[in-house]
Amino acid sequence: xxxxxxxxxxxxxxxxxxIRCEESQATSIVYRGERLEEISRALNSGGxxxxxxQGSWGFVSFNRLDGxxxxxxxxxxxxxxxxxxPFVLFxxxxxxxxxxxxxxxxxxxxPLATKKELLEGYNDIMLSSxxxxxTRINYRDVKRRITFANSExxxxxxxxxxxxxxxxxxxxxxxxxxxxxxxxxxxxxFSAVEGLHEKAGEVARRAAALLxxxxxxxxxxxxxxDPILAGVFAHEAFGxxxxxxxxxxxxxxxxxxxxGKRFGGKHLNIIxxxxxxxxxxxxxxxxxxTPTNKTYLVREGILEGRLHSRETAAKMGERATGNARAIxxxxxxxxxxxxxxxEAGAVSFEDMIGDIExxxxxxxxxxxxxxxxxxxxxxxxxxxxxxxxxAELLRPVVLTGxxxxxxxxxxxxxxxxxxxxxxxxxxxxxYPLPVSDGSPHIRIRHCVxxxx
Amino acid sequence: xxDLRKVLHSAQKVAEQAEVFSASARATTIQxxxxxxxxxxxxxxxxxxxxxxxxxxxxxxxxxxxGWEALVDMAVETSQFGGPANFEFPSSQNYSKVRIYDPKIxxxxxxxxxxxxxxxxxxxxxxTLEILCDVQVTKGTSSVSLVNSQGGEGGYExxxxxxxxxxxxxxxxxxxWVEDSASSCRPDLIGIDDLANRVIWQLEMAKKKAAVxxxxxxxxxxxxxxxxxxxxxxxxxxxxxxxxxGASPLKDKLGxxxxxxxxxxxxxxxxxxxxxxxxFDDEGVPSLRLPLVANGVVTNFLYDLQTAALAGTHSTGNxxxxxxxxxxxxxxxxxxxxxxxxxxMVEDMKxxxxxxxxxxxEQGNLLGGDFGGNVLLGYKVENGEIVGxxxxxxxxxxxxxxxxxxxxxxxxxxxxGGILQTPPLYxxxxxxxxxxx
Numbered sequence: 001x002x003x004x005x006x007x008x009x010x011x012x013x014x015x016x017x018x019i020r021c022e023e024s025q026a027t028s029i030v031y032r033g034e035r036l037e038e039i040s041r042a043l044n045s046g047g048x049x050x051x052x053x054q055g056s057w058g059f060v061s062f063n064r065l066d067g068x069x070x071x072x073x074x075x076x077x078x079x080x081x082x083x084x085x086p087f088v089l090f091x092x093x094x095x096x097x098x099x100x101x102x103x104x105x106x107x108x109x110x111p112l113a114t115k116k117e118l119l120e121g122y123n124d125i126m127l128s129s130x131x132x133x134x135t136r137i138n139y140r141d142v143k144r145r146i147t148f149a150n151s152e153x154x155x156x157x158x159x160x161x162x163x164x165x166x167x168x169x170x171x172x173x174x175x176x177x178x179x180x181x182x183x184x185x186x187x188x189x190f191s192a193v194e195g196l197h198e199k200a201g202e203v204a205r206r207a208a209a210l211l212x213x214x215x216x217x218x219x220x221x222x223x224x225x226d227p228i229l230a231g232v233f234a235h236e237a238f239g240x241x242x243x244x245x246x247x248x249x250x251x252x253x254x255x256x257x258x259x260g261k262r263f264g265g266k267h268l269n270i271i272x273x274x275x276x277x278x279x280x281x282x283x284x285x286x287x288x289x290t291p292t293n294k295t296y297l298v299r300e301g302i303l304e305g306r307l308h309s310r311e312t313a314a315k316m317g318e319r320a321t322g323n324a325r326a327i328x329x330x331x332x333x334x335x336x337x338x339x340x341x342x343e344a345g346a347v348s349f350e351d352m353i354g355d356i357e358x359x360x361x362x363x364x365x366x367x368x369x370x371x372x373x374x375x376x377x378x379x380x381x382x383x384x385x386x387x388x389x390x391a392e393l394l395r396p397v398v399l400t401g402x403x404x405x406x407x408x409x410x411x412x413x414x415x416x417x418x419x420x421x422x423x424x425x426x427x428x429x430x431y432p433l434p435v436s437d438g439s440p441h442i443r444i445r446h447c448v449x450x451x452x
Numbered sequence: 453x454x455d456l457r458k459v460l461h462s463a464q465k466v467a468e469q470a471e472v473f474s475a476s477a478r479a480t481t482i483q484x485x486x487x488x489x490x491x492x493x494x495x496x497x498x499x500x501x502x503x504x505x506x507x508x509x510x511x512x513x514x515x516x517x518x519g520w521e522a523l524v525d526m527a528v529e530t531s532q533f534g535g536p537a538n539f540e541f542p543s544s545q546n547y548s549k550v551r552i553y554d555p556k557i558x559x560x561x562x563x564x565x566x567x568x569x570x571x572x573x574x575x576x577x578x579x580t581l582e583i584l585c586d587v588q589v590t591k592g593t594s595s596v597s598l599v600n601s602q603g604g605e606g607g608y609e610x611x612x613x614x615x616x617x618x619x620x621x622x623x624x625x626x627x628x629w630v631e632d633s634a635s636s637c638r639p640d641l642i643g644i645d646d647l648a649n650r651v652i653w654q655l656e657m658a659k660k661k662a663a664v665x666x667x668x669x670x671x672x673x674x675x676x677x678x679x680x681x682x683x684x685x686x687x688x689x690x691x692x693x694x695x696x697x698g699a700s701p702l703k704d705k706l707g708x709x710x711x712x713x714x715x716x717x718x719x720x721x722x723x724x725x726x727x728x729x730x731x732f733d734d735e736g737v738p739s740l741r742l743p744l745v746a747n748g749v750v751t752n753f754l755y756d757l758q759t760a761a762l763a764g765t766h767s768t769g770n771x772x773x774x775x776x777x778x779x780x781x782x783x784x785x786x787x788x789x790x791x792x793x794x795x796x797m798v799e800d801m802k803x804x805x806x807x808x809x810x811x812x813x814e815q816g817n818l819l820g821g822d823f824g825g826n827v828l829l830g831y832k833v834e835n836g837e838i839v840g841x842x843x844x845x846x847x848x849x850x851x852x853x854x855x856x857x858x859x860x861x862x863x864x865x866x867x868x869g870g871i872l873q874t875p876p877l878y879x880x881x882x883x884x885x886x887x888x889x
Contacts, residue, residue: 028776033697035762038777039533040512041526043519046497059493063517078492081482081562116533134697170699170819177699177820218848218885219666249486250584252622330495367815373627374844376812376826396817400826400846401887404625450824450846450885 005149008069014051014076016089018150020287021047021065022329024142025108029115031123031137039116046329051075052089056082059332090313090320092290094153099284107163107190108143115139118193122200126169129204131211133172136181139165141188146287154289161188162280162434164424167200171207178210178395180380183365183422185280185434192421206381206393215395216382216449222359223399223447224352227418229362229379230439234342235425236368237375237403238263238270239437242297242305243323243335243427244312246372253372254316256404261303264407267345270298272307274322274338280421281338281435285322288333292322297340298407309335327430334428342439345413352412352443359385360449362397365423376400398450406444414440453607455520456599459502463524464601467504467511467531471541471600473734473773474500479592479612482565486584487573489566502527503777505537510758512777539761541600547731547738551724554638557591557611565589568615568644575648576619580655583619583630590614591639596734604736612727613639614870617651628841629828630654631809632676635870637725654808654829660840662832664886670804670859671847671882672797677807677830678787678877679868684814685821685851686717690744692755692770692780696763699819701852705750712858714790717745719754721769721783727870728784735771735778742768744785754780787874790861797860797878799836805884806831806838807847816848824848844887854879 005019023045030038048061049072058078060071107115119137126135141163148156168181180203186192225233240246247253274283274292285291288310296304308316309324312335324333353361361383368377378398384391417440424432456472463470476498483491499516502523511531513523569587576585590612597607616633632650634642673681694700702710721739723729732738735757743751755763756771756778772781798806805827812825827845831838855877862875 032693035697036533036535037693038512039530040514040776041530042513042775043515043522043526045517045519056489057491057493059491061493061495061497063496063498074494078494078562081492081566082489084488084490112529112533134699170697172698175701177701178817179819218846218883220887249488250620250622252582253627256622256625330497332491332493367812369811369815371627371629371811371826371828373625374811374826374828376815376846378812378815398812398815398824398846398848400812400844402625402844446887448844448846448885448887450848450883 001147002149002155004068008072009151012072012076014053014079016052016151017072018050018148018288019047020329021147022144024144026140026142027108027112029119029139031119031135033134034127039112048329049075050332051079053079055084055086057332061330087314089310092310092320095285095289095291096155099158101159101161101188103161103188105190106161107141107188108161110190122167122196125197125200126167126204129169129201129208131171131173131208132169132204134170136166136168139193148287148289150289156285156289158283158285160283163188163192164432165193166422167196167203169204169207171211173211176211178207180207180210185421185423187278187280187282209393210395213393213395216360216397218450220446221449222356222443222445223449224359224361224385224441224443226363226441227416227439228365228420229377230442231341231420231437232365232368232377234270234439235337235340235435235437236370236377237406238297239272239337239340240370241372241403242272242307244306244308244316245335247306248312248315257303257306259303262301263298263303264301264410266300267413268298268301268407268410269296269343271296271343272323272337272340276339279339279419279436283338286324286333287326288324290320290322290324295321307335307337309333325433327433331430334430336427336433337425337435339419339436341417341419341437342413342442344415344417344440347412347414349414349416349441352414352441353385354388356385356388360394360397361385361390362399365420366396373402373404374400375403400448400450406447409445409447410442411445412443414442416440453597453599455500456597459500459520459523460599460601463502463504463527466524466528467506469505469537469541469601471503471598472500473598474498475594475596477592477594479590480562481588481590482562482569484569484573484585484587487577489569492562501773504531506531508537510534510537514775539757541602542604542736544603544605545732545736545738547606550722550729550731550739552608552610552637552729554611554725557593557613557639560591560613560639565591572615572617572644572648575644576617576651579652580621583621585617585619588616598736600736606732606736608731611637613642615642615644615647617647619651628658633869634867635727637727641725657831657838658829658841662840662842664805664832664842664845664884666885668881669884670801670878670880672804672806673877673879674806674808675866675868675874675876676809678874679872680809681807681813681823682851682877683872685818685823687782688818689821690753692753692759692763695753696759701821702750708750709748710750710852711745711748711855713748714858714861715745715748715855716788718743718786719770719782719784720786723784726784728782730783733769733771734773735767737767737769737771739769739783754782756780782871785872789863789865789875791863792860793863794876797862797876798833798838801833802835804833805842806833810847821851823851846885847882848885849882854882
């Protein structure tokens, strides 16, 4: 492979060329109610070429390696069609390396029968719970080998594994349908889906309880977010804004996101770090071959850094952070998060809730999205807070707000950091990218909670 | 076809029935970022999938880019745990012709696509100079082939042309997003004028800001708004799988009046040059124009072969694959237009909202029909006039409640995202929540 790539890169007239090839194997299991809806295996192989000529990119993706030289030539031709201001990519040292994950029990090597039996057990627990009409179980593990080479001499082979899934219970009574679920995920470690029998039962009971739960009255509340949901908040509300491809060509956004500006209280620290060990968003080199770093996005409330590709770093005069990622060979790398979290503070949960006269406690993740300024995310579980104590269960709630106000409105940060590995991130049609996020409990004043 | 037959042949040695499906596509996209041409990309992909019935159970495997030899073994492995094979693959059929390929696609030069993108951006900048536009111009072709052990066989080619624009306008910490797109199998049906006019209308309406209080208000969902807010819960509820498992609120509503009498909705895989159209679905079942709601009465659900067999009915030609095994999915959804103009709806409103785009709308209890989220683009109406854009505003409601009695179904219908054709819908009693009140 290395010889082939070195050979096809010869004599091409481009400022920079990279080739990324990928082979993957995936297993997917889906239950829908008592029916095993899908149990399938997939083999996938393909690659792409990206070429930079005079400041513009050409990109070609393919399934078969034959005719690679012509594919490189096509990418170069495409790049020449465009016409932007030429620039020089942020320099990275050429690297030759092979990275292999160390797993205690690799999910991709676990027999299909074991996976099926385990999931069936959870499904039976949920289905036999009162008022449960149906269930959804999604499980997917994937093992990939990604080979990256560029015209600067890098040649990196990375082996990656990923596991993701969700258990959902659907309760029904008369015309009312409610659901509750939990998301699962790991860097391929099978233990992430083991021993969830008790949780499966809890999920089913919660779905049933929602049938008779009241809807929150929509208005501003003081809210407490649990570590999972606060992690989603860090990701949606602030993380995406830190992705420099949103910012680098937008003069007005650059003014808003100027380094050194205050975004929150002194207690607020937000970090993105792909070098963390054993998390879903962990990796050694990004998809441009840049070695990874820990990046403080916000330190003591002040905007300190942001996430970069080699292009955005060059254009903003900052350092490449190793955050250029592609979901697979069909896509060019774009600026993405890895593991993103709010650092632990010092406030206990009891102190946080104690002086709330009326508020909402929101837990667990259901979804989240952002328009940069405005964010919205929904809680899997919500309770009223009355006179400093947790009160009745609520129907699922949606929180929304303006990031610039909301970060300032965080007035307490807990001491109980926890990382969440469920879900996946979507951007520019690339979904779901393995990421993780986390936080301790946080309290936000004046947060809009939607209901009817 | 030759490769497919080879796989079929070796699968038949170990299975009672077998089906081989292949899809390939090639698309070229011109991408503008922040008003400039950033990247040109060509994507090629091909995959081949095998489904078998072995010892009465279904096995499935898929491979892209080679590894076809391993397909039979992989499908056999999964069949040990697979669901019951309770249906037959369709035998030989006469598929009626659905127009989905325009040979002119091959003649569209990349240079012309570049010019389209540049002209579109120039038009939008002509209205709002500081706007930054991301534009994509895409042309592509795809082909599908299918062969099964029961004598069923088919193949088709399809063309695609699409134009999309997303504009962002930042003033202080205020961010305005505008967006629109158009697509068709016929490149000459896609021009920049309509798209530019719609985006300019959005910019014009959003020029001023308007305040709104928290309360129940009437809302006009524009075609965009219908796609963004109301579509997802309905698509889920009409899916035969959701119905079969009893999770759809419509499960026992066939033949019953659930929606406003003025509401009619159908799934139509036969629309000429529609990007969701096909002569047969991904299981070889002929495509249909299938009424889902007729004058407010629920008339049909969407089925693939397996779900239909479990439900004791027939496939509606909606078995689609998104990389995995087939599952019921829409082709193109069409909402019948009504009798009231958009202008008349606006004039009818004393106080209300026009909603174009909501973020987070898919996060609520979709199965129950709930919708809700932050209004990314929407306008306030006061005394029959659009007074400006709303911000920091959430809407919430239930699609069954708001569509039981509509205030009006619009006259002007249009395609959104290539798979939904709808007029604006005028609804009452949507909960609006905003900051500070």
